[in-house]
Amino acid sequence: MILLVDVGNTNIVLGVYHDNKYMTSWRISTDSKKTSDEYGIQVNALFTQNNLDVKAIEGIIISSVVPNIMYSLEHMIRKCFNMDPIIVGPGIKTGINIKYDNPREVGADRIVNAVAAYEMYKRSTIIIDFGTATTFCALAKNGNYLGGSIVPGVRISSDALFERAAKLPRVELEKPESIICKNTVTSMQAGIIYGYIGQVEYIVKKMKQEMMELGEEEPFVLATGGLANLIARETDVIDKVDSRLTLEGLKIIYYKNRE
Template identity: 60%
Template sequence: MLLVFDVGNTNIVMGTFEGDELSFSWRMSTDKDKSSDEYVILISQMLQYQDIKPYMIDDVIVSSVVPDLMYSLEHAIRKLFKLMPLLVEPGIKTGMDIQYDNPKQVGADRIVNAVAAFQKYAGPLIVVDFGTATTFCAIAEKGNYLGGTIAPGIKISSDALFQKAAKLPRIDLVKPGQVICKNTVNSMQSGIIYGYVGLVEHIVNKMKKELSPDAPEKVKVIATGGLSTLISSETEIIDMVDKTITLDGLKIIYDLNSQDREKEIPPEMLEG
């Protein structure tokens, strides 16, 4: 059984694969201040809920955009599974040509998403990930990672409005049903959600024309992330919502790197 971790700025998503099938997935809040022992307890409890024992985990792969958390998480994995996790970092095989000015600057989650999206849906395509930041990634017809755009996430935009405007309240991210609103909360919801739909549509349309100038309609658009369903329900620009694409990408990358991998760790590294 393979255990995968997608470490984001807001949440950590973990899942288990039996063969090529994602059997279970869990979500926990990202907390850079937690110790390795605290993560041992959290991970153990989530696995125990599905009656999965630590000895049943054959290997572990981790993708992270939160460097400050990795010390505790890596040590938790070592303590719990007696395994050295495979990390998605520069030098790992992805099967994808990264045509970024500096490939080391591309977030691990963006690469993992792109790898899975291309294998599952083929190119040309755009992957929109609605996370703490919203990322737009362009993958060419032959599978080259071309780059993309990064925008503030929906929740960041909502929180900024609450924090910077003295009289505006914190709001739930739900659709108000209309744009001409009769109260402050609905007015804010309308501006955040419908405004964000406009942002997504404009960026995607421009990316489509750059990706495929002669036939932009051939470019597929795949959305993922916590708020992908909310936004996709208000636009026809998104072709597919795939909530497990990051976990699927971790499995694909693991398979590319698992042969002859040194996963066992010496006893002296098990402490700490």
Template identity: 60%
Template sequence: MLLTFDVGNSNIVMGVFKDDQLITNWRMATDYSKSADEIGIFIHQLFTHEKLDVNEVQDIIISSVVPHVMYSLQHMTQKYFNREAIIIGPGIKTGMNIKYDNPRQVGADRIVNAVAGFKKYGGPLIIVDFGTATTFCAISEKCEYLGGAILPGIKISADALYERAAKLTRVELVKPEHIICKNTSQSIQAGIVYGYVGSVDYIVKKMVEELGGGDVKVVATGGLSTLIATESEEIEFVDKYLTLDGLNIIYQMNRPKKTNGNLISPA
């Protein structure tokens, strides 16, 4: 089995692959204060709950945009799984040509998404990832990562409104039935959700224009992708586990190979 970690600013999403199939996944809050032991014991409990054997984990791969948690996470994989995790970063084969001014500035999750998106949907392609920040990534038909845009996440936008406007209350992020609302809570919901849909669609339209138009596929992923995609005119596909699939794909490119029973590094 392969254990994958997608470490984001708000959540760590874990997935277990067996024979190239995602068999289960979990989500935990990203907590800088968690020790390797706390993380390891918690994951062992998750495996037990799903009736999975931790001893069947052959390899681990991690994508992270949060450097502060990496020491504990890597120490955990060594202590509780006896494995050195593969970390997405410089030197890892992805098959993706990065056209960014400085490729090292591209978030690991954006590259992983791009690899999975191109593999599953082909190009040209736009991937919208609804995380703590909402990222827009453009991939060419030649498997080139062209760049994109970054928008404050929908939860960040909602929290900013609540924190800066004294008389406005925090609301659940759900789509109201109408945009002309008759109470403050629904008015906030309408403004946040429909306003965000408008922002997403406009950015996607401009990106499609810059890609030359035509058949550009648009894929959404991330926790709130479904909420926005149901109203969006531009999003074609919702793929909740795109990042986990990308980690599995990149692992297949980089996993150690065996020769005469001995492990060797990938060519």
């Protein structure tokens, strides 16, 4: 079995694969104040609840966009699993060519998603990851990572409205029946959700246009992340939602680098 760890700004996703097949995954809060022992207790409890043996783990890979949590995580892994993890970063084999001004600036999560999309679909692709920030990545058919855009995530946008406007409440991220609303809560929900859908549709339209001007076929649009389904249900620009895209990318990179 192998353990895949994706560290995001809000959550850490841990996935277990056996013989190249998905077994289970868990989501825990990202907290830079936790010690390696606290993370160890959490991870051991998750394995125990699912009748899995930590000693059966043969390899571990981590992608992270939160540098200040890595010491605790790496130390926890050495204590709990008695091995060093593979860290997604410079020098790691990915199979894609990053056409960024400075490739080191590209977040590990974006690289992992691009690797998964390239290996699984082998076509021009726009990858949208609805996380703490929402990222849009353009991937050429030949595996060139062309770049992309980054915007505040849906929850960040919603929280900013609550925190900066004194009379506006915090609201659940739900789509109201109408965009012409009769109260403050549904008015905010309509603006946040429908406005975000419009943003996604416009960015995808412009990215498709630029990619096709470069000679690419019309890109396939792939979405992942916690709120992907909420947005995908309301627009036809997203072709597929793949909730395990990042884990699949980590698995692929692990097997490319396990030697």
